Amino acid sequence: MTADPTSPLHAWTDGLAALAPVLAVAERPFRSQLTVRVSDPEAIAAAGSALGVPFPSTPCTFTTGSGPFGDVEVLWLGPGEFLVVAGPGLQIAIEEVVRDALGTARGSVVDTSAQRTTVVLEGPLVRDVLAHGCSVDLHPSSAPAGTCVQTLLARTGIVLQVTGEDAFTVLVRSSFAGYLAAWICDACVEYLAAEVTAPGTVGA
Amino acid sequence: MSSSAQPPGAHLPEHPDFLWDDTEPKASYDVVVVGGGGHGLATAYYLAKVHGITNVAVLEKGWLAGGNMARNTTIIRSNYLWDESSGIYEHSLKLWEGLEDDLGYPVLFDQRGVLNLAHSLQDVRDGVRRVNANRLNGIDAEWLDPAGVEEICPIVNTSPDVRHPVLGATYQPRAGIAKHDHVAWGYARAAHAMGVDLVQDCEVTGLETAGGRISAVRTSRGRILAGKVALCAAGHSSVLAKMAGLRLPLASHPLQALVSELLEPVHPTVVMSNAVHVYVSQAHKGELVMGAGIDSYNGYGQRGSFHVIEQQMSAALELFPVFARAHLLRTWAGIVDVSPDASPIVGLTPVAGLYLNCGWGTGGFKATPGVGHCFAHTVANDEPHPFNAPFTLERFTTGALVDEHGAAAVAH
Amino acid sequence: MQLIPCPWCGPREEAEFHYGGQAHVAYPEDPSALTDEEWARYLFFRDNPSGPFAERWSHSAGCRRWFNAVRDTRTHDLLAVYRVGEPMPEVTP
Amino acid sequence: MTFRTPTGGSIDRNTLLRFTFDGRAYTGHPGDTLASALLAHGVHEIGRSVKLGRPRGVVAAGSEDPTSLVQVETPFSEPMLLATTVELYDGLEARGLSGQGRLSTEPDPARYDAKHEHCDVLVVGAGPAGLVAALTAARSGARVVLADEQNRAGGALLGVDEYLDDRPSAEWVADVVAELKSTPGVLVLERTTAFGMYQDGFVLALQKRTDHLGFAAPATAARQRVWRIRTRRTVLATGAHERPVVFAGNDRPGIMLASSARTFLHRYGVLPGSRAVVFTTNDSAYCAAIDLAESGVDIALVVDARPEAPARLAAECAARGVEVRAGHVVTGTGGAGRVTGAHVAPLGGAPGYPDSVVCDTVLVSGGWNPVVGLFSQARGRLRYDAGLGAFVPGEELPSVAVAGAATGELDLTACARQGRNAGAAAAAAAGFPSGGQVALPVSDSRCTARSGLVLWRVPGDEATSFVDLQRDATVSDVLRATGTGLRSLEHIKRYTTIGTAHDQGKTSGMIAAGIVAEALGVELAEQRPTTFRPPFTPVSFAALAGRDRGELHDPVRVTALHPWHVARGALFEDVGQWKRPRYYPEDGEDLHAAVLRECKATRQSVGMMDGSTLGKIDVQGADAGEFLDMLYTNVMSTLKVGRIRYGVMCGLDGMVMDDGTVIRVAEQRYVVTTTTGNAAKVLDWMEEWLQTEWPHLDVHCTSVTEHWATIPLVGPRSRDVLAAVAPGLDVSNEAFEFMTWRDTAVAGVPARVCRISFSGELAYEINVTAWHGIAVWEALMAAGEEYGITPYGTETMHVLRAEKGYPIIGQETDATVTPQDLGMAWAVSKKKADFIGKRSFARAENNRPDRKQLVGLLPVDPSVLLPEGSQVVETDRVPQPPVRMLGHVTSSYPSAALGRTFALALVRSGRERIGETVYVPVEDSLVPVTVTESVLYDKEGARRDG
Numbered sequence A: 001m002t003a004d005p006t007s008p009l010h011a012w013t014d015g016l017a018a019l020a021p022v023l024a025v026a027e028r029p030f031r032s033q034l035t036v037r038v039s040d041p042e043a044i045a046a047a048g049s050a051l052g053v054p055f056p057s058t059p060c061t062f063t064t065g066s067g068p069f070g071d072v073e074v075l076w077l078g079p080g081e082f083l084v085v086a087g088p089g090l091q092i093a094i095e096e097v098v099r100d101a102l103g104t105a106r107g108s109v110v111d112t113s114a115q116r117t118t119v120v121l122e123g124p125l126v127r128d129v130l131a132h133g134c135s136v137d138l139h140p141s142s143a144p145a146g147t148c149v150q151t152l153l154a155r156t157g158i159v160l161q162v163t164g165e166d167a168f169t170v171l172v173r174s175s176f177a178g179y180l181a182a183w184i185c186d187a188c189v190e191y192l193a194a195e196v197t198a199p200g201t202v203g204a
Numbered sequence B: 001m002s003s004s005a006q007p008p009g010a011h012l013p014e015h016p017d018f019l020w021d022d023t024e025p026k027a028s029y030d031v032v033v034v035g036g037g038g039h040g041l042a043t044a045y046y047l048a049k050v051h052g053i054t055n056v057a058v059l060e061k062g063w064l065a066g067g068n069m070a071r072n073t074t075i076i077r078s079n080y081l082w083d084e085s086s087g088i089y090e091h092s093l094k095l096w097e098g099l100e101d102d103l104g105y106p107v108l109f110d111q112r113g114v115l116n117l118a119h120s121l122q123d124v125r126d127g128v129r130r131v132n133a134n135r136l137n138g139i140d141a142e143w144l145d146p147a148g149v150e151e152i153c154p155i156v157n158t159s160p161d162v163r164h165p166v167l168g169a170t171y172q173p174r175a176g177i178a179k180h181d182h183v184a185w186g187y188a189r190a191a192h193a194m195g196v197d198l199v200q201d202c203e204v205t206g207l208e209t210a211g212g213r214i215s216a217v218r219t220s221r222g223r224i225l226a227g228k229v230a231l232c233a234a235g236h237s238s239v240l241a242k243m244a245g246l247r248l249p250l251a252s253h254p255l256q257a258l259v260s261e262l263l264e265p266v267h268p269t270v271v272m273s274n275a276v277h278v279y280v281s282q283a284h285k286g287e288l289v290m291g292a293g294i295d296s297y298n299g300y301g302q303r304g305s306f307h308v309i310e311q312q313m314s315a316a317l318e319l320f321p322v323f324a325r326a327h328l329l330r331t332w333a334g335i336v337d338v339s340p341d342a343s344p345i346v347g348l349t350p351v352a353g354l355y356l357n358c359g360w361g362t363g364g365f366k367a368t369p370g371v372g373h374c375f376a377h378t379v380a381n382d383e384p385h386p387f388n389a390p391f392t393l394e395r396f397t398t399g400a401l402v403d404e405h406g407a408a409a410v411a412h
Numbered sequence C: 001m002q003l004i005p006c007p008w009c010g011p012r013e014e015a016e017f018h019y020g021g022q023a024h025v026a027y028p029e030d031p032s033a034l035t036d037e038e039w040a041r042y043l044f045f046r047d048n049p050s051g052p053f054a055e056r057w058s059h060s061a062g063c064r065r066w067f068n069a070v071r072d073t074r075t076h077d078l079l080a081v082y083r084v085g086e087p088m089p090e091v092t093p
Numbered sequence D: 001m002t003f004r005t006p007t008g009g010s011i012d013r014n015t016l017l018r019f020t021f022d023g024r025a026y027t028g029h030p031g032d033t034l035a036s037a038l039l040a041h042g043v044h045e046i047g048r049s050v051k052l053g054r055p056r057g058v059v060a061a062g063s064e065d066p067t068s069l070v071q072v073e074t075p076f077s078e079p080m081l082l083a084t085t086v087e088l089y090d091g092l093e094a095r096g097l098s099g100q101g102r103l104s105t106e107p108d109p110a111r112y113d114a115k116h117e118h119c120d121v122l123v124v125g126a127g128p129a130g131l132v133a134a135l136t137a138a139r140s141g142a143r144v145v146l147a148d149e150q151n152r153a154g155g156a157l158l159g160v161d162e163y164l165d166d167r168p169s170a171e172w173v174a175d176v177v178a179e180l181k182s183t184p185g186v187l188v189l190e191r192t193t194a195f196g197m198y199q200d201g202f203v204l205a206l207q208k209r210t211d212h213l214g215f216a217a218p219a220t221a222a223r224q225r226v227w228r229i230r231t232r233r234t235v236l237a238t239g240a241h242e243r244p245v246v247f248a249g250n251d252r253p254g255i256m257l258a259s260s261a262r263t264f265l266h267r268y269g270v271l272p273g274s275r276a277v278v279f280t281t282n283d284s285a286y287c288a289a290i291d292l293a294e295s296g297v298d299i300a301l302v303v304d305a306r307p308e309a310p311a312r313l314a315a316e317c318a319a320r321g322v323e324v325r326a327g328h329v330v331t332g333t334g335g336a337g338r339v340t341g342a343h344v345a346p347l348g349g350a351p352g353y354p355d356s357v358v359c360d361t362v363l364v365s366g367g368w369n370p371v372v373g374l375f376s377q378a379r380g381r382l383r384y385d386a387g388l389g390a391f392v393p394g395e396e397l398p399s400v401a402v403a404g405a406a407t408g409e410l411d412l413t414a415c416a417r418q419g420r421n422a423g424a425a426a427a428a429a430a431g432f433p434s435g436g437q438v439a440l441p442v443s444d445s446r447c448t449a450r451s452g453l454v455l456w457r458v459p460g461d462e463a464t465s466f467v468d469l470q471r472d473a474t475v476s477d478v479l480r481a482t483g484t485g486l487r488s489l490e491h492i493k494r495y496t497t498i499g500t501a502h503d504q505g506k507t508s509g510m511i512a513a514g515i516v517a518e519a520l521g522v523e524l525a526e527q528r529p530t531t532f533r534p535p536f537t538p539v540s541f542a543a544l545a546g547r548d549r550g551e552l553h554d555p556v557r558v559t560a561l562h563p564w565h566v567a568r569g570a571l572f573e574d575v576g577q578w579k580r581p582r583y584y585p586e587d588g589e590d591l592h593a594a595v596l597r598e599c600k601a602t603r604q605s606v607g608m609m610d611g612s613t614l615g616k617i618d619v620q621g622a623d624a625g626e627f628l629d630m631l632y633t634n635v636m637s638t639l640k641v642g643r644i645r646y647g648v649m650c651g652l653d654g655m656v657m658d659d660g661t662v663i664r665v666a667e668q669r670y671v672v673t674t675t676t677g678n679a680a681k682v683l684d685w686m687e688e689w690l691q692t693e694w695p696h697l698d699v700h701c702t703s704v705t706e707h708w709a710t711i712p713l714v715g716p717r718s719r720d721v722l723a724a725v726a727p728g729l730d731v732s733n734e735a736f737e738f739m740t741w742r743d744t745a746v747a748g749v750p751a752r753v754c755r756i757s758f759s760g761e762l763a764y765e766i767n768v769t770a771w772h773g774i775a776v777w778e779a780l781m782a783a784g785e786e787y788g789i790t791p792y793g794t795e796t797m798h799v800l801r802a803e804k805g806y807p808i809i810g811q812e813t814d815a816t817v818t819p820q821d822l823g824m825a826w827a828v829s830k831k832k833a834d835f836i837g838k839r840s841f842a843r844a845e846n847n848r849p850d851r852k853q854l855v856g857l858l859p860v861d862p863s864v865l866l867p868e869g870s871q872v873v874e875t876d877r878v879p880q881p882p883v884r885m886l887g888h889v890t891s892s893y894p895s896a897a898l899g900r901t902f903a904l905a906l907v908r909s910g911r912e913r914i915g916e917t918v919y920v921p922v923e924d925s926l927v928p929v930t931v932t933e934s935v936l937y938d939k940e941g942a943r944r945d946g
């Protein structure tokens, strides 16, 4: 017998979907995620070529690429600390490959796939909604696509990726996912209502 | 127009017509007290009154009692966990109970009781532990269940459905608040009347020793010879001790507080909650007085960071939903000298004639009479009073700490 | 709320950081060789100046890295930020 | 009678709004404030003063007003608002206050929120200076925020009928605002008060978003919003407040600042009264006199304190039949409620002379106070400007500029020029070169205040000469204060309470300083004004709490198994931010019954709990063993791969900080567990040591707490249950020993199973990814059904471990307890050269024979349950306090396994006392208890292997 997996936000699927058209919000569960700690440039390069995606060399950015594990993202989490993210079910294989690539270099590879879950947010209001709880400047001039910051959203830590013009991805610790979902839904209340009431009744 | 009945608290007793004269510093004093806060003024008062030492100057770098004395939330209680603490705080509380008569000044000591709320099972254990210890130390203390809390303070949200429900509380009925300025001015006036010089705008900039013994202080108003020097500089203690080559186990942090505008009486007691981080009372005139969390960093700026105030507000509304539309009127900060075990340092130093009273951190207002009394004894006799004897600097070497945050987890 | 320049992530709000007190206080080479007084000094006694202060911060809600800063404790102005292991830079408050 | 002018004002006369004040019905118009609407009906008495109960009216037209305090009752009750800042809406009900507001006992239904905003240039104040500053910066391409507390831009221009460049000033304002609003990257915030200026360009502003909508406010919209603005440069264009002059009887309703009366006229179409005396020390009040005269107010007299009236303005007055009396002052007023007359006498003239002038209005101008509160909050030094009679910005700040009347400049074009310069400089400093000059407007105004006389008060009855009208503080209070010996303004503020009210002394602070300086014979230039502190104007608590309330107040952390616990009816315990099942009551069971059942089932058959909240840290690297040897008191480097060891962690002070198991996964890899509450702390602790002390160590730590769901499966039948769900695992005692782990599949899911026990029973800890937690838990429940498998909560876990004498960090420890105190000297290495905490064990205090030690306590009466937290004493009678206490009860439970109650306690020299009787005061009695070892159940450890 094989047990079915349950994602941290499975109970929120409908609640998040109901935020459309203000925001398109959905959980992307079960992705493969590996925390990689390595500083040696050669090892970093080797890991990058093994995955088909160069590791980000600029702080607070992420890279994307494609290779043996399909589309893979590598997020800069800190100096010498990265999160490798790929589709579901690949974590064991990727762990092995990255470990091999690191060889004898100082470092570590840890499967943290279920440590965080992923929420994708899209829509023209996404910056406004996030600005209610995120103190990082998300203006495209200072946070262009490709930006990846670890920061706070209201009272939980998040990893925030700017993936497109009005598209963001939030990674949140699994135990805080319910809080995050409740916070996003609450933040959208006014915007949802503004869809039905006349605009301009309230200030900016 | 609403009723013309006078709101309670509108008529506070008048201050007297005379407080003290500004004094030019003399060339020499038997005792120089550095710092004109509550502790310095009380020390001078008891030196004169109890020990007959009146050739005393209190040197204050700014205006008298303008440091933490002007900034604290005025909570007075003695229900500390450890015997050493109960000793000195209960000594102080007893002095509070007679202070108005003693000083001949309306200090508005109001024994309206203090509640310390418990929000987790461990809070409950810690609270019960402290109540039991207090009782055996002869200190009034009660353990209340949520219904008991509601009876004492009906506006506390005791519903079990809140994020951090109230599971109970310790209650000290004899605890309460006083009016900080009145206390300081009462001590100042009485000390002045006995011949103590109160010297304002006089910053101590150096401490001189001769043969291992303190001999003089250098100040912004000149050099002053001193037989003994008693440091009562609260947040600035490290800076002063350094002038005598002493390093102290202290960190000076901003601690903020705030008040609302005047409100009709809603809050009959004092409520403190460590988990939700709120401590609040409604002062005599009607303003809600609330302490905020301590800022994490060292700071001498008498200002803190605003997110601490915002957190304070969200915590306050969890406990007191009725405060929603009260308005924040003013925020401010003091500089508190925090010691590693959250207990004070009071006693002798390696420099003869130099005495130390510091480390009261976030909670020394309540100790004002007690420590003034004991510190005066220490200075006069060159020997600690039994109540301050445990609070030596040496305890950090021997390990005999009086750890008040680990066990009781309540400051102020 | 101070804006603290993380050496890696750039300026971020103070709420993302954890304060670590005085910098450059090394763990003793051999604690057992210390007297009780010396050990107590390491354990509990710190500089607490009014003025420039070399101190530690960790970007705990960000890149989780410790770094050092010189901050004027009177104004809270950050005068310099530098990495662990680097010497304290000269500052003019 | 109406005091509404037939035309004029920016109100919508076609729409009628109904409201009540003190129970009486009135009407007003959109665009009105509560104050203007009341004045339009001739209602001047708003409330009574806090101390003396004297009637109080409206003194100013804006947020600086000290007196018009009201309680707004609809749609929701709010205390202590100023009638001058409450925008009128239909259905408004309000009442006047006597100095104290009342909090509603109903929960506030409104929403509040906060928003972060980043900009290059923040301009505070949308008067001419601010508008030009903002436009200049905006044209450069900078990101600009312009905030003004009023509901529309214009500042002082809103209250005058000036023409700028030959067209009404409103048109000029509208053009600037339109250009700003259409410029990308510009945010114009109306009804937004900058209330706090902090470090590094952090400015907090409160926006009132729906208050003016009254009942029409959408419930879904945040009523008020705190803007957390982070700006690179700030331009403060906050204008100036008119300053009164103090005289006897100056508190009567109908006595108002001259410019405010002008504002009521031009902005709201409201006249302050029928017959007015204007009392001034400078030119600006002449415009009020002229404008009001032209609007039909009988200006009985213009009283100018200066020896000579300005010729041109005096002539204009004369042309309108208005008498000007120079060198005169108002020395007193009459009236029971509202003012009915003013006494006028020469300044410094002979007593007994006053001339009484009948009037219902007295308009006062004593000059202007630049609004410097925010500048001062930003740590800007202030300087006394003797010509102005006010404190002005006294230095330049690196990133904050001041422009306009806030600097003391009162000429419109000059204010605008300052705004333009400040806006351009701010944009340039933020990296945006000039983007086109903004033309400076020129006004046709006839009156400027510069050539004024500085006059704080008119000699007269000091007891009715009010300095702080809200606090009822008078000149005699100030003089009493100076008479006591007090010198500092800070002391006098506290003695008199001047400046501590709702208005924070906006109109009274300067005057108090002036009167004090006169009384003490000192120069104001040498006085420091009292400290300006946030907020600039009061802000509701709820606005600051924002959305961090209720379920968003503090995140609730839940495990993957949480939904199952909820469905099963568990009652929860808060442990840090986590919700943990405390017990699972069945059919009306109370805590004790449920726990006895859960304990019994577990010890006799099999139980299961959710242990997912335990902290888990993956520690990898060549030096991982060496590193853990430094952090734990015992040795971890010798642990064999495949095995598990219990460890204790101390702080540098040698006190127990945390404990947990350490498993060695591979040669260079460990996974350590921490207590639920300390997971983050321990990881931080590890990182701190690694990064700051031992960067040479090849070790990396990664939290995997939430990656795993952790399920302790406990009890004699746990092996059978495990065998059923893990067919690939040899569960025999020989193949799978105590303190070892195996990777296997449980219920078809990859799992790591650890054979550890926190209960003394045969037990396994099953770890699977959190995604599979529920499925595996349910599979275990199914497999255990035949054994009556019982889910249990933290309470049962506590009992089971206590029966075995295992301490809980935070319950048996309180930061004053060493491993030795806990009886864990065995877990403290004697061999290691050093580890954290070791040195502290050698201190004198750590070697006292009378330290408190963990022991068991058995009440002599086995049915007595000691309350946790009880103290322990030596004697069977309680002596007079202070009583010597031996220690306290840390844990206490009824035990199904022991068939009696028992407790754990920290007791002085406890281990020496084993076998002795000591006493526990409970309520008014003393309970005798026997001191025992801490391990009370299965001392031989026979049950561990099943």
Ligand SMILES: Cc1cc2nc3c(=O)[nH]c(=O)nc-3n(C[C@H](O)[C@H](O)[C@H](O)COP(=O)(O)OP(=O)(O)OC[C@H]3O[C@@H](n4cnc5c(N)ncnc54)[C@H](O)[C@@H]3O)c2cc1C
Pocket (backbone or CB within 6 Å): B034, B035, B036, B037, B038, B039, B040, B059, B060, B061, B062, B063, B064, B065, B066, B067, B068, B069, B070, B071, B072, B073, B074, B075, B076, B202, B203, B204, B205, B232, B233, B234, B235, B236, B240, B255, B256, B257, B291, B333, B334, B335, B336, B360, B361, B362, B363, B364, B365, B366, B367, B412
């Ligand atoms: C926000 C806040 C809330 C608090 N709440 C409470 C509470 O509810 N209950 C409670 O018990 N305690 C509370 N406290 C703590 C309490 O205020 C202090 O512990 C106590 O006031 C310290 O003693 P003091 O009054 O002598 O200090 P201070 O009033 O600070 O006196 C020290 C004086 O020394 C002067 N000085 C410093 N350096 C020099 C120098 N070089 N030369 C001359 N003079 C110098 C300073 O100017 C100052 O006036 C609180 C503190 C703060 C800041």
Ligand SMILES: NC(=O)c1ccc[n+]([C@@H]2O[C@H](COP(=O)([O-])OP(=O)(O)OC[C@H]3O[C@@H](n4cnc5c(N)ncnc54)[C@H](O)[C@@H]3O)[C@@H](O)[C@H]2O)c1
Pocket (backbone or CB within 6 Å): D124, D125, D126, D127, D128, D129, D130, D131, D147, D148, D149, D150, D154, D155, D156, D157, D192, D193, D194, D195, D237, D238, D239, D240, D284, D368, D371, D374, D403, D404, D405, D406, D410, D411, D412, D413, D415, D447, D448, D449, D450, D536
């Ligand atoms: N007749 C006179 O003698 C005299 C005297 C004073 C001013 N004035 C005139 O006043 C004008 C001054 O122009 P200005 O632009 O310097 O000032 P202003 O008074 O026109 O504008 C200041 C603006 O700042 C706003 N404000 C103040 N504090 C605020 C805060 N904390 N948050 C948000 N908004 C805040 C006010 O609501 C106001 O709209 C000129 O037209 C000048 O001629 C004339």
Ligand SMILES: Cc1cc2nc3c(=O)[nH]c(=O)nc-3n(C[C@H](O)[C@H](O)[C@H](O)COP(=O)(O)O)c2cc1C
Pocket (backbone or CB within 6 Å): B070, B071, B072, B073, B074, B180, B259, B283, B287, B289, B302, B329, B330, B331, B332, B333, D499, D500, D501, D504, D530, D531, D533
């Ligand atoms: C118990 C207490 C009550 C206070 N009540 C008020 C008040 O009603 N109004 C006010 O403006 N300030 C009040 N304050 C704050 C003082 O105005 C002032 O902010 C404080 O003494 C710190 O001084 P500073 O802000 O001048 O630095 C109060 C302070 C304390 C300690």
Ligand SMILES: [Zn+2]
Pocket (backbone or CB within 6 Å): C006, C007, C008, C009, C010, C059, C062, C063, C064, C065
């Ligand atoms: Zn960082």
